Amino acid sequence: xxxxxxxxxxxxxxxxxxxxxxxxxxxxxxxxxxxxxxxxxxxxxxxxxxxxxxxxxxxxxxxxxxxxxxxxxxxxxxxxxxxxxxxxxxxxxxxxxxxxxxxxxxxxxxxxx
Amino acid sequence: xxxxxxxxxxxxxxxxxxxxxxxxxxxxxxxxxxxxxxxxxxxxxxxxxxxxxxxxxxxxxxxxxxxxxxxxxxxxxxxxxxxxxxxxxxxxxxxxxxxxxxxxxxxxxxxxx
Numbered sequence: 001x002x003x004x005x006x007x008x009x010x011x012x013x014x015x016x017x018x019x020x021x022x023x024x025x026x027x028x029x030x031x032x033x034x035x036x037x038x039x040x041x042x043x044x045x046x047x048x049x050x051x052x053x054x055x056x057x058x059x060x061x062x063x064x065x066x067x068x069x070x071x072x073x074x075x076x077x078x079x080x081x082x083x084x085x086x087x088x089x090x091x092x093x094x095x096x097x098x099x100x101x102x103x104x105x106x107x108x109x110x111x112x113x
Numbered sequence: 114x115x116x117x118x119x120x121x122x123x124x125x126x127x128x129x130x131x132x133x134x135x136x137x138x139x140x141x142x143x144x145x146x147x148x149x150x151x152x153x154x155x156x157x158x159x160x161x162x163x164x165x166x167x168x169x170x171x172x173x174x175x176x177x178x179x180x181x182x183x184x185x186x187x188x189x190x191x192x193x194x195x196x197x198x199x200x201x202x203x204x205x206x207x208x209x210x211x212x213x214x215x216x217x218x219x220x221x222x223x224x225x226x
C-alpha cells in the first residue's frame with residue numbers, strides 16, 4: 001500500500017521567506033509526527049498529532065515554526081521568516097496509534113540561502 | 114528522559130565481511146528499541162524493532178539485533194554484508210508510553226568491494 005508521502009521533495013528559498021511543507025500520512029494512521037534532520041543536531045522531534053487531541057508542540061525550535069493537521073489526515077509544517085539555520089531535511093512519520101511503530105516519508109530537503 | 118549513543122560514526126567494511134553497529138541507550142522506564150536505515154537521499158526505513166519477548170530480533174535484509182537489558186545495548190549485526198548495505202543506520206528508543214523517538218547520531222556503514 002501507499003506509504004507516507006511528502007512534498008515538495010526539495011525546496012530552495014531565500015532568507016526571510018515563508019515556506020510550507022506537506023505530509024500525507026498512511027491512510028488510517030491516526031498519529032502523525034514531524035522530525036528535523038540536520039548536520040549539527042541529528043534527528044530531532046518537532047511536533048506530534050494524535051487524532052483530535054491537542055498537538056504536542058514541545059519540539060518546535062521557535063515561534064516561527066507552526067503545524068496543522070486538517071481533517072485528521074494531511075499535515076502542513078510552516079516556517080515563517082526562514083533563517084539559514086532552518087536548512088535541513090524535514091521528515092514526517094505516521095503510526096496507527098500512539099506508541100505504535102512510526103513509518104517515515106522520504107523527507108523535504110530545505111535549503112535557505 | 115532517554116538518550117541513545119551510537120558509538121561509531123563511520124564503519125567501513127569489505128563486502129561479505131560480518132558487521133556490528135553498536136547502540137547503547139539510557140532510559141528511566143522500559144523501552145522499545147528500533148533500527149532504521151537511510152539510503153542516500155531517501156527517508157528512514159524500519160529495519161527491525163524490539164518491543165518485548167525474545168531478545169534476539171530479526172529484521173529485513175538479513176539484519177538482526179540483540180536487546181541486552183543489563184548492558185543497555187541493542188547492537189545491530191549482519192553476518193555477511195553487500196555493497197547495497199551501504200547506508201546510514203540509526204538506532205532509536207521510545208520509552209514506555211512516550212510516543213517520541215529519540216535517535217542516535219547515526220552510523221555510516223560503507224561496504225567496499
